[in-house]
Amino acid sequence: MSKFVVTCIAHGEKLPQEAIDQIAKEIVKSSPQEITINSTKKLSTRATDLFAEITGSIVQKDFKNKLASVIEGHDDVDVIVSADNEYRQAKELFVFDMDSTLIYQEVIELIAAYAGVEEQVHEITERAMNNELDFKESLRERVKLLKGLQIDTLYDEIKQKLEITKGVPELCKFLHDKGCKLAVLSGGFIQFASFIKDQLNLDFCKANLLEVDTEGKLTGKTLGATVDGQCKSETLLQLCAEFKVPVESSCMVGDGGNDLPAMGTAGFGIAWNAKPKVQKAAPCKLNTKSMTDILYILGYTDDEIHGRQ
Ligand SMILES: [Mg+2]
Incomplete structure (x- = not known):
């Protein structure tokens, strides 16, 4: 017997009881002989946990695959499968992607606007994030387009736009108060990742380094090893070792194809308003407006989130 939690999170202000009943029915219908729903727990007016049991010993990924039609069948509700164990809530390391995850923008596109190559860079970013291009190659191509840009006087201006x-901020504060370590691993650039790390009081950051010549202009190259999907995954494991936390208690949040390896390595992974291919491949998808909704995925109620208990 394996135990899972299916968290239903509405995109709108309310998750109606009929929607919960419908999803519960669909879950059981996906394997009537094997799956039972034992209980439910209301987390907020927008989120409810359904506690499910399935005969036999299966892992979260296989249970999620069984429920694929339920997960994909609701446009206005995210249906998230977690293993019902102690690691669900007891997260000790959260690793975030930066561009289009911790911040709304893609920094490289903001830089590209100054170089007059925003459109070309945007097109390559889109394809890379949808896993149609190798990330390293896509970064090389995009950085090459920025060659000659006088960057040294632009850092502060660009930071103001992030x-x-x-x-x-609320999610980071809540997790920090629970003793969780927080990191940003970015395929973007270190000047901006460390700025965001400071803004959010994170514990660690890693990103790429743009090469600048003696006149403060971009050379069109990066320096050192590229922070790509593989690097994010390896760094996540290093952080688990450094902070002395089990990998099972780690979670990766990102929107791009280059975040998938780390999502697979971590105890859990969340595709945040991600590209369609990434949503499908990730352990779960969350397409709501506020990132504090991640706390519902960990099983916290509104009262706990807002310190009323
Ligand atoms: Mg991103």
Whole structure:
């Protein structure tokens, strides 16, 4: 017998009881002989946990595959499968992607606007994030387009444009208060990743380094090893070792194809308003407006989130 939690999170303000009943029915119908739903727990007016049991010993990924039609069948509700064990809530390391995850923008596109190559860079970013291009190659191509840009005088201006995603400061504070370590691993650039790390009081950051010549202009190259999907995954494991936390208690949040390896390595992975291919391949998808909704995935109620208990 394996135990799972299916968390239903509405995109709108309310998750109606009929929607919960319908999803519960669909879950049981996917394997009537094997799956039972034992109980439910209301987390908020927008989120409810359904506690499911399935005969035999299966892992989260296989249970999620069984429920594929339920997960994909609801446009306005995210249906998230977690193993019902102690690691669900007891997260000790959260690793975030930066561009289009902790912040709304893609920094490389903001830089590209100054170089007059925004459209070309945007097109390559889109394909890379949808896993149609190798990330390393896509970064090389995009950085090459920025060659000659006088960057040294632009850092502060670009930093002012970065907009932190709704719910991120509250989520980070809540997790920190619980003793969880927080990191940003970015395929973008270190000047901006370390700025966001400071803004959010994170514990660690890693990103790429743009090469600048003696006149403060971009050379069109990066320096050192590229932070790609593989690097994010390896760094996540290093952080688990450094912070002395089990990998099972780690979680990766990102939107791009280059976040999938780390999502697979971590105890859990969340595709945040991600590209369609990434949503399908990730352990779960969350397409709501506020990142504090991640706390529902960990099983926290509104009262716990807002300190009323
Ligand atoms: Mg991203």
